[in-house]
Amino acid sequence: MFVLSMWNLIFLLFFSFSFILFFSSMLFLNLSYSLYLSWNIFSWGSTDINMIFLLDWVCLMFLSFVLFISGSVFYYSGEYMEGEINLSRFIFLLAGFVGSMGLLIFSPNLISILLGWDGLGLVSYCLVIYYQNYKSLNAGTLTVLSNRVGDVLILLGIVWMINFGDWSFVAWLGSSNSLILVSALIVLASLTKSAQIPFSAWLPAAMAAPTPVSSLVHSSTLVTAGIYLVIRLGWVYDFWMNELLMILSVLTMFMAGLGACFEFDLKKIIALSTLSQLGLMMYSLSLGLVKVALFHLLMHTLFKALLFMSAGCIIHGFKGWQDIRMMGNMMISLPFISSCFVVSNLALSGMPFLAGFYSKDMILELSLMEELNLLSLFMLFLSTGLTVAYTFRLIYYMVRRDYVMSGSGNLSDGWGVMVKSCIGLVTFSVFFGALISWLSMDVNSIILPKSLKNLTLTVCILGLILGFFMSQSSYTFSKMKFSLMIWFSGSMWFLPYLSSQPMTYIPLKLGSEIMKFGDMGWLEYLGGQGISSYISNMSLKIQIMSMNSLKVFILILWILVSVFMFF
Amino acid sequence: MTVLLFFMPMFMFLVGTWIYISKRKHLMNMLISLEYLVLSIFMLLMLVTFLMGLETYVSLIFLVASVCEGSLGVGMMVGMVRSHGSDYISSFNVLKC
Numbered sequence: 001m002f003v004l005s006m007w008n009l010i011f012l013l014f015f016s017f018s019f020i021l022f023f024s025s026m027l028f029l030n031l032s033y034s035l036y037l038s039w040n041i042f043s044w045g046s047t048d049i050n051m052i053f054l055l056d057w058v059c060l061m062f063l064s065f066v067l068f069i070s071g072s073v074f075y076y077s078g079e080y081m082e083g084e085i086n087l088s089r090f091i092f093l094l095a096g097f098v099g100s101m102g103l104l105i106f107s108p109n110l111i112s113i114l115l116g117w118d119g120l121g122l123v124s125y126c127l128v129i130y131y132q133n134y135k136s137l138n139a140g141t142l143t144v145l146s147n148r149v150g151d152v153l154i155l156l157g158i159v160w161m162i163n164f165g166d167w168s169f170v171a172w173l174g175s176s177n178s179l180i181l182v183s184a185l186i187v188l189a190s191l192t193k194s195a196q197i198p199f200s201a202w203l204p205a206a207m208a209a210p211t212p213v214s215s216l217v218h219s220s221t222l223v224t225a226g227i228y229l230v231i232r233l234g235w236v237y238d239f240w241m242n243e244l245l246m247i248l249s250v251l252t253m254f255m256a257g258l259g260a261c262f263e264f265d266l267k268k269i270i271a272l273s274t275l276s277q278l279g280l281m282m283y284s285l286s287l288g289l290v291k292v293a294l295f296h297l298l299m300h301t302l303f304k305a306l307l308f309m310s311a312g313c314i315i316h317g318f319k320g321w322q323d324i325r326m327m328g329n330m331m332i333s334l335p336f337i338s339s340c341f342v343v344s345n346l347a348l349s350g351m352p353f354l355a356g357f358y359s360k361d362m363i364l365e366l367s368l369m370e371e372l373n374l375l376s377l378f379m380l381f382l383s384t385g386l387t388v389a390y391t392f393r394l395i396y397y398m399v400r401r402d403y404v405m406s407g408s409g410n411l412s413d414g415w416g417v418m419v420k421s422c423i424g425l426v427t428f429s430v431f432f433g434a435l436i437s438w439l440s441m442d443v444n445s446i447i448l449p450k451s452l453k454n455l456t457l458t459v460c461i462l463g464l465i466l467g468f469f470m471s472q473s474s475y476t477f478s479k480m481k482f483s484l485m486i487w488f489s490g491s492m493w494f495l496p497y498l499s500s501q502p503m504t505y506i507p508l509k510l511g512s513e514i515m516k517f518g519d520m521g522w523l524e525y526l527g528g529q530g531i532s533s534y535i536s537n538m539s540l541k542i543q544i545m546s547m548n549s550l551k552v553f554i555l556i557l558w559i560l561v562s563v564f565m566f567f
Numbered sequence: 568m569t570v571l572l573f574f575m576p577m578f579m580f581l582v583g584t585w586i587y588i589s590k591r592k593h594l595m596n597m598l599i600s601l602e603y604l605v606l607s608i609f610m611l612l613m614l615v616t617f618l619m620g621l622e623t624y625v626s627l628i629f630l631v632a633s634v635c636e637g638s639l640g641v642g643m644m645v646g647m648v649r650s651h652g653s654d655y656i657s658s659f660n661v662l663k664c
Contacts (some may be wrong), residue, residue, distance in 0.1 A: 374591075507597060546661050547660070547661070548661070549590055549656055549659070550656055550659045550661065551588065551589065551591070551656060552590070553592040553661065554587070554588050555588045555589075555590075558584065558588050
């Protein structure tokens, strides 16, 4: 029975909006139509302050995907977050998040993009620290501070854009030095939001958030905001930061793929796979393939949200346990959820004709046609193979092998609400790849020699063998001989340690020194305690001086008067 | 000759002031020295007004005022004896009223 609670109400609202927006985006695409809505807030003489919304098919499609996933997540949270005391807080935070994302998607000018961007950062912080314990606090601090760096960079971009008189992308006519600077700042800001290499420590740490939050925020919307911003930029400028973007994105892909092969926490593996796919999207942007990056972005949101949601169903069944070493035999106990899990994993690794295949294969083949250096190409395909490897490792651990925790309790589908919320996503992650590519993507002609054409498939099959069969004998690989390499690879090349410890050591040390020598030392000597002891000493002396006979004062008065009279 | 006449009241004045400001035991000393001062100033006043050919009744007004002042002083001394027990100056405390 369909209870009309707040969850379901919002789910219905978002679902209907999502379908309306999708069909409008198709309409706009076919008619090559875009809508520029501008609200003149006030104008003084020659200065206008306008609130602008630019509706074209890209924003409408992306927003329809975002609303679809949010609707499913709201319906899903109706079961996942049952028994939660602060339900209204959660609903408000999620709704605020979707609102900020909508503002970001529809805005063509940098100020309202900043509003949406900052809103995303703030609301995602509140959502990460939702469960109030120390782990969530640390994760939230890392998240918000990494995102803050991006905010600062966008603010600098706003400052530099004042020269143009208009903060919209439509003002970018011609090329000048300021344009290079502003676009460089915006690309760097998107690096922080999309967790590329120097700033990638926050994404696995942010898995301390509840699973519906992870599936909405950290898979589909928050981390794709950076990519989306560069895509919007990509229609306007000419990509001056290609080399840097390529290096960082390839390194991110590789690091994340490697890390996911050694990780044992379910949500962290999925976070690292998100990171790897974000690296792939940034990589295709650095090649200048803007539309393909957008396509991969849209497909990725579908199957990644599905992956998080089915993982959440499993975690809920285990009452919060997330370690995959204790999971097994899902196919018997949770058949539908493990089917969704396997389908989304296959879509992620580029199984032919599922959703991820169309976009991912397009990127790989188009990059083979470019004149790239061997190293980046090698690492791209290595990362693709690693994607398949950790995917099948996960499938082995969760679905294929037999019970590990025998007698641990029963694993069931609950009320079926979480299961039903995955239906839409799994359907779309199977069909939408083909659908979107037929409806809206350009037809690229791929001209490759046979060996390169088969390279993708070969790499995927090798990765499958590596992941699936090597993980069955995982005990032999945990010997002490390779432990430093395993620690290095598994902990993301020590980036979390690098992002947290050195950054906090100096401020904390300085803070303690200021506290000890300043606040409790010299400032007290010159301020509170020092002045009070001085005053009490002096008043003691004055008291001693004034405890005399009255006659002394009269004598002094007479002396003064006589002196005054005679001079 | 007329200047020499001033020596005695001046000397009286100085002696009275000396007694007034010196540290003695009783408040009564101060009040008696004040009366002595009054006498000296009365004499000075009479002398000055006579030798300058002015009217001398201003000294009467001064006398009236000084009598009031003397009685006020005695009243204060009585109050002090009532509150502090005697008129010793050493029982005063400048810091306490």
